[in-house]
Amino acid sequence: MKRKYDISLTTIKNTMTALNFIIVIFFGTVYLIGTKYVVDHRIAREFLDRVNHVPLNPEVVYFASILLFIILIFLMYYRTIIARNHKVLNVLFTVVQLTICFGLMYLFNMGYNGIVLLVFCDSIYHWKDSSSRWILVALIILYLVSSYEVASAVLPMNNPQAFFEIYDMNTRSLLFAIRNVLVTLNILIFIGFIIMYITHQLEENEKIAKELDMIHQVNRELKNYSVAIEKMGERNERKRLAREIHDTLGHALTGIAAGVDACIVMIDIDAPETKKQLKVVAKVIREGIGEVRDSLNKLRPGALEEQGFKGALLKLISEFTSVSHLEVELDYQLHNIDFESIKEDVLFRVIQESMTNSMRHGGATSLKIRFYQEKDWVYLDIHDNGVGALEIHHGFGLKQMVERLSVINGDVRFDGTDGFHTVAKIPIQKGEQYD
Template sequence: MTKLRGIRYSLILLKIINFIAILFSSSLYLHATNYIIAKGQGYQLLEQLREIPSSPAQNFWISILLFGGILLITFYRMRQGTQEWSVFDKWNILEILLMLGVMMALSFSYNGIILLVFADIFYGSKEFSSSKDRRYWFAFILLSFIVLLVTNYDILSLVVQLPSLDAYIAFYPSSIRMLILFAKNALASLNMVVFIISLLFYILSVVAEHHRIEKELEMVSQVNTELNSYMALSEKIAEDRERKRIAREIHDTLGHALTGISAGIDAVGVLIDIDPGRAKTQLQSVSTVVRDGIKDVRGSLNKLRPGALEDHTLRDAVLKLVHEYQAISNLQVELTYDWDDVDLDVMVEDTVFRVIQESMTNSVRHGHATHMQISFLLEDAYVMILKDNGVGFDQLQVGYGLKQMRERVSILGGRIEFANRNGFYTRIELPKEKGGKIL
C-alpha cells in the first residue's frame, strides 16, 4: 500500500514539475521577446534565429491549454479508480497527441513531458500490469526512448528549422542568463529524478507482489501436503476398519458355522458305527448348518457391496458416482456405456464399480484432471477405457489403490493396463465367460 501511494505521489509531483517547466519555458519565450523588442534588438534576434518564430503569446496559451487537457485526462483516470485501460485506448492516444502539441508549441525546447505521459500510460494500462505481456513492455519502452531521443532539440534542430530558446536567453545579462539556465536545467533534472523514483516505487511494488504470491503458493503447497497426508491417514484408518469389519463378519458367520460343522462331523464319526440312524439325522443337521452358513456368507457379501449398487444397475450407479464427483470437483466426465444388454455377475459389477471409483479419485487427487472419458465397450471381451487430461506420469508408481485394482481384475481373469497418454490412461479387459481368462 505504501509503495502504491509512493507511485501516486510521484505522479502528482511530476505533474507539478512539468506544469512549472512548461509555464517557465512558454513565459520565457514571451518575456524574452518583449525584452528584446524593448531593447530594440529585434533585428539581431532574427539574424540569430534560423526561422521566423510564431507568436510567443499564442504559443504560451496553446502550451498551457494543451497541458491542461493532459491533466484532465490524468484526473479522469484517477476518478475511475482501479479500472485498467488498454494501451491503445483513445484517451492514451489523445494524451500522446496533446503531448506532441505542447512540445511543438514550445519549439521542442522542453521534452520532459514525455516522462510524465510515459508514467501515466505505463502505470494505468492493463498490458503492463502483468510480467507475462513483456512484448508490450519492450515495445512501449523502446518507443518512448526513441521519442525522447528524437524530440531532443539538439538532434531535431539538425533536421528541422526551429527557433532556439538559447538564442532568446543570450540577450539577457549574464547574471540573469545564469539564473535562467540554472532554473531550466534544475527543472529538467528534478523531473528525471522524480520519474526514476516513481519507477523504483513501481519495481518495489512488483517485487513485493511476487514475494506475496510466492508466500501464498508456499502456504497452499504446505496445506496440500498436509491434506494429502491426512487423506493417506484416513485411507489407512478406513482400510483398518474395513479389515476389522470383515473379520467380525467372518467370525459371526463362518466361524460359528464351521465350529458347528466340525462338532457335527465329529459326532457322526462316533455314531456311524453305533447308531447309523442317529448318524444320518446328525448329517442332516450338519447340512442345515452348512446351508445357513452359505446364506450368512451371501448376506455378508451383500453388506460389503458398494451402497450405490444395492438398489441400482451398474449404469445408474456409475452415473450417480459421476454426478457426485462433478458436484464436488472441477472434473467433467464424458461417459460412453455400451453394456446395457450385458448381464454381469455381482462380483464383476462390484469390481467394475470399485475400479471406476479408484480411477476417478486418482484423477482428481493426483492428476489434477479437469476432464475424463469413461468408455464401456463390447469387443471380444468386456472392455473399459478410462482416460483423463491430468499430469500423467513419467514412471508409474504403483500404490495401494492401483494394486487393489490389479488384484480385483486378476481375480476375475481379466487384464489391466496403465499408460501415460497426455494424461493417465487405463484399459481393462474382462472375460465374457465366467471362469475365463484374458491372456
Template sequence: MENELLSIKTNKILIFMYFICFSTAIWISQFVCLSIAKVTLNFGAREFIAEISGLPGNAEVLAQKTIFYMLMFGVTFGLRTYFGKKVKKIITITLVVDYLIAFRIIILLNFNYNGVLLWVFTNFLAHLIKSRFSGLYIGGGVISYVITDKNLASMWLKNYNIADYISVYSKDEQSYFYLTYNILNIMTIIAFFACCLFIIMKKDETIKKTKDLYEQLSLANSNLIKVNKELECMVEENEKLAEIRERNRIAREIHDTMGHTLTGIIAGIDACIALAKDSPEILREQLKLISEISRKGVEDIRASVSSLRPDTLERLNLNQALYNLIENTRKVMGVEVDYYCNEKELKLDEDEENAIYRIVQECITNAIRHGMATKITVLLEKRQFEIYLKISDNGIGCAEIKEGFGTRHMKERVEMLNGTVNFANKDGFVVEAVVPIRWGKEYD
C-alpha cells in the same frame, strides 16, 4: 500492504514530476511572452527579429494553450488514479490522450522542452509494465524522445530557440535564466529516473510475492499429499476393521448355527438310543427328523461362510492353497484329482484368489456329491491378461443344467470380476471360467 505503500510512493513521485513538467512548460511559455514584451518595449524588435531563427507566433495564446494542455495532464492522471483500477480501459485511453497532448505541448514550445514525453513514458511504465506490449511502449517512448530533441528538430524546422530570448537580458540575468532552464530540465530527468526506480522496485516486490506465494502453494501441496496418504491409510485401516468386524459377526453366526444344529443332533441321537429296542417306527421318524436338522444346519453354515476368505489362502499363495485342497480330496475321499498349472506363483488380488479357490472347491464337491465322479481334472493357466480355469470330471453329469446354489454362486463370483463362466455336459461335467487379472503385490 507493502505493495500499496509502494504504489503511493510511486504516485507521489509522479505528482512531483508532473509539477516539474508543469512548471518548466509554463516557465518557458511565460518567459518567451515576457521577453517579447521587453524587446517591444525597448523598440528593438527589428534587430531582434533579424538575429533569431524563428518566432513563436502569438506569445500570449502560446502561454494560455500551454497552461490548458498541462492542466489536461492533471485531469487524465486523476482519472487513472481513481478510476483505473475499476475500469481498465480508462488507463489505456488516458495514456493515449497524454501521448497526443505531449506532442501538442512540444510543438507549442517549438521543441525547447520535451520532458513532458518522459512524464507520459513514466505513466506508461507505471500502469502497463505487465502488458505484453510493454516492449513496444518502451521502444516507442525512446524513439519519440529522441526525435523531439530541439537540436535534432532544428535541422529541418525553423524553431525559435530559448537561448535567443535569454540573450535580450544582461549577462547576470542570462546566467540566472540559463541556470533556471537547465535546473528544470535536470529535475525532470531526475524525477523520471526516480519513478522508474520505484516502478522497478514495485515489479521486484510483485515477483517476490509471487515467488513466496508459489513456495507457500508448494508447501501446501506437499502437506495435502501427506494428509491424503494419511487419509488413505486411515481408510485402509477402517476397511480392515470393518472386515474384521464382519468376520467376527459371521463367526458368531456359524458358532450359533453349529451349536444349535449339533445340539439338536445330539438330543435326537440320545432319543434314538432310548427307542432303539422298543419302538422301531418311532425311531425311523426320529432319524428322519435328525436328517432334516442336519441338512438345515449345513445350509445355514454354507450361507454364513460363503463370504469368508479360506484360511488356507491366508497362509499360502493361490497355487499352494489349491494343491493342498486337491491333496486333501485325494486322501479323504479316495478320488483321483489331476492338477495342472503353468505358473508356480500366481500374483493376484485377494478377490481374484477367493473367487478361483471357491470355484475349484465347489466344482470338486459337486463332482463327487452329485456326479459320482472318480476322476477330476483341474487346469489353471495364466495367459497374457486373464486366468483361464477348467474343471472337468468323469461323472454322470446331468440331463439338463439347472441353476442351483453352486452354479449361481460361481457365476456371481466371476461376474464381480468382469469374467465369464460356462457349464457343459461332455463325458461328465465341465466348468470353464475366464477371469481378467490385475497383477497385485508379490507374496511374502
C-alpha cells in the same frame, strides 16, 4: 503495506505533476517575456536573423501550453477513477496524453521533453497488464528522439536556445540555471518514482514466490495427510471386514461345527433326531450365506447398484475416457444373461484394472472390451494397442484378477505379444441364462 506504497507513489507523481506545471509556466514565461524584450529593445531584426522561422505568437504559446497541461492533469485525475484496471481505456488515455505531450513540446520548440517522463509515470502507475507495456517502450523512444536537433529536420521550428540568448550574460546565466535545476529535479523525481516502483515489484515477486513455496508445502502436507487418511481408512476397512467375517462366518461356522458334532454322536442312536438336527444346521448355513451376501453387497460399486452391470460399465468407460487419452470400445453381446452379484463385481473389477494397466503401463491409446458366450461359458476379451510385454510378470493387479476369477470358478490368460490381451472365462450357472 500496499496502501502505504500507493500513497507514496501517488505523492511522488503529484509532486512531479506540480513541478512540470512550474516548468511549463517557466518556458511559457520565457517565450512571452523574451518576445516583449525583443520588441522593447528594438532587436527584432537581430533576433530574426538567429532563427529559421517566424516564431509562434508568444501569448498563444503561453496560454495554450497552460491549457494543454491543465487538460493533461484532468486526464490523469479521471484516469485514476475510471480506467485504472481497464486495458482499452488505459491505452486510449495514454495515446491522448502522448498527443498533448507532443503539442506541449512543439510549442516549446522541443526545448523541454521531461513532460514525457510524467506521462510515463502515470501510465506505469495504472497499468497492471504486462501485454500493454509496449506503449511504455514507445514513451521511452519518444523521450529519446524529442529534441530540437531531431524534430527540426521534419518540422518547422526554431532553436529554443535563441529565446535565452537574447538577454545579457547575467540574465541568460540565471535563466539557464533555473531551467537546468528544474529539469534535473524532474529527472531525479522520475528516478525516485521508478526506484520505488521497481522495489515494490521485486517485493511483490518475492512475496508471491514465498506464497507459492507455502502453497507447495501445504500441498505436500495435504498429500501426506491424504495418504495417512487413506491408510487409516484401509485399516478401518480391514477391521470392519474382520468384524463382519467374525460376526457372520465365524458365528455360522461355529454353530455348524457344533451341529455336525452333535449329528455324528446322534446318528447311530436316533436317526430321526439327527435329521432334525441336520435341518437346523442347514438353516444356519443358509442364514450365514445370506449374511455373507449382505456384507459383500455393501462392498459393491455404487454404479452396479444404481444402473446394473452394463450401465455401470458404460459409466466407467465414459468417466475414464473423459479424463484420459484412452479410447475404449465396448462390444456387449450378452443379452440373455443375468449375472449373480458376485460375478458382476469380479468382472467389473477385472475391466477396471485392465483399463488402468493399459494406460499406465502399456501406454495404450485404444482398448476393446468384448463380451460373448460360447456354450456354457461367458468370455471377457480385453485387447489394447499398448507396448505389451514379452514376459508377463504377475504383479499385484494381475494376481488380484486371477484370485477374483478363481472365486467364481473362472479362468484367465494373458498375452503381451500384440499389445496386451486378456481373456477371462466364467461358467454360466443355472438360472443366470434365460430365453
